[in-house]
Amino acid sequence: MSFNTRPVILTGDRTTGPLHLGHYVGSLKNRVALQESHRQFLLLADTQALTDNAHDPGKVRSNVLEVALDYLAVGIDPAKTTICVQSGLPALAELTTLYMNFVTVARLERNPTIKDEIHARGFGRDIPAGFLCYPVSQAADITAFKATVVPVGEDQLPLIEQTNEIARRINRQIGRDVLPEACALIPEIGRLPGIDGTAKMSKSQGNAIPLSASPDLIRESVRRMYTDPNHLRVSDPGTVEGNVVFTYLDAFDADRSAVDALKAHYRRGGLADMAVKRRLEDILQALLEPIRARRAALAREPGYVLDVLRQGTSRARQATQATLDEIRHGLGLFTFEFDAVPRSAADGSPLYPSSRP
Known part of the structure; x- marks a missing residue:
């Protein structure tokens, strides 16, 4: 099987802190193995991290490199896995905006994963809109890469279900199957508890062992x-x-x-x-x-790590933009070609005068 015909897998992490043993056993170990059999995209989800960290964007930004270091340290090979930064992929934001027209607020509020997270964070009705729309953003991520395999824990299954609902609605609107549906890949070992016996290992709770x-x-x-x-x-x-x-x-x-x-x-x-x-x-x-x-x-070679992220994000930008272009065309949306816009009227006067003196 050639590289380009391999099943596409999308996975990643929010950049809110360095990774720990729970991440290793739940996902990182599997990703190292899956990069041998799949065309794997690994997303540093800094934009999604802002959904509940908008008050501290510096934390999100600094942890992009921290998480990238963890990826490379455990054996993720940038020659086999495309490591990319979510905020560097503008097609994802546009797809998210498009998809919001194909899902209701009521459906988002019914998503069990989102309901549980809203309760856990004590938002009440003061839910950040970005947080409520997290399933739409994730659907944009998955479908932009046309991923057919998404490794998730069982608690994330409702998000994959909602992604497939959105994909089906887009396909019906276009009249053909542009977007494939994704299958969840559940790890053999589920969520690792914290060292204090609580259900979830978390750095913020002080019960995690970092890598x-x-x-x-x-x-x-x-x-x-x-x-x-x-x-x-x-x-x-x-x-x-x-x-x-x-x-x-x-x-x-x-x-x-x-x-x-x-x-x-x-x-x-x-x-x-x-x-x-x-x-x-x-x-x-x-x-x-x-x-x-x-x-x-690797931490002593930040230039190398940044090059890995630049190159991976560039490759991912091409893949996601191609999907966006296909969906825009399929939905019949007008594509404004700036170079094709006439710059002067018939009498030679400029249509769009420069604002510069």
Whole structure:
């Protein structure tokens, strides 16, 4: 299969902070593998990050490079994956505007993912319009690249469904299938909990282990991990379910038989929490050491990272503009060619006098 005939995959991250182990197990590890079999576009979603960070655009801007460093450090190859910056792709903004005419506010408010996020952020009725229209923006991203595969967590499935609804409406309006529908790719390992046992690992909550974590931070984070609060003595039987240390071992320990043996030992008693944590720490130290080293080396070459983003964004701009042109033509929208506009009247007087003195 040639590169250009491979299935197109679109994925990415909002640029609100460096990436952590939750991102690695949930998406980054899969992206490294998928770039061998797919034509992969990786979007640094700085525009979408502004939907709830408009008060701090500097944070969004500075984290474009931070997230790009994480991508390259884990093994994303810019020769195989196009890494691009969302704000550098004007076709996405125009497609978002076009698509807003094909979806209602009521439909956006019914989207379960958006409803949950609105509740979690306590917006009430003071919902930023950009946040409410996030599904439309995501639909523009996915369809602009004509992606047929989109890796997402289960909580993001309603967004893919809404993307396909919009694609079908556009296709019906045009009278032919211009936009393909996308399939969700659910990772085998779901959302990684925070080290405190909460449902989501998040840097803002202080319960995440960043990919750039130092050996001391890794050790401290593992030792703080939530285990079984009723496992008071080594001899006590312990509970594996809900025990964050075992959840992480399931995610990162390749020796499945050894993990199963540890679980059995813990359940019957006689296995200390610290012994399990030491095993997990060794695994995480081995995983993150080369990532941390590559990231530090790349951080010393910001010119190279910027070149990767410039070249990737340029390639992505061509792909997304081609889709926009096809949709504009299909919808019968007038394309204003400035070079074709007459610049002078029949008598030679300028139609559009210069405003310059």
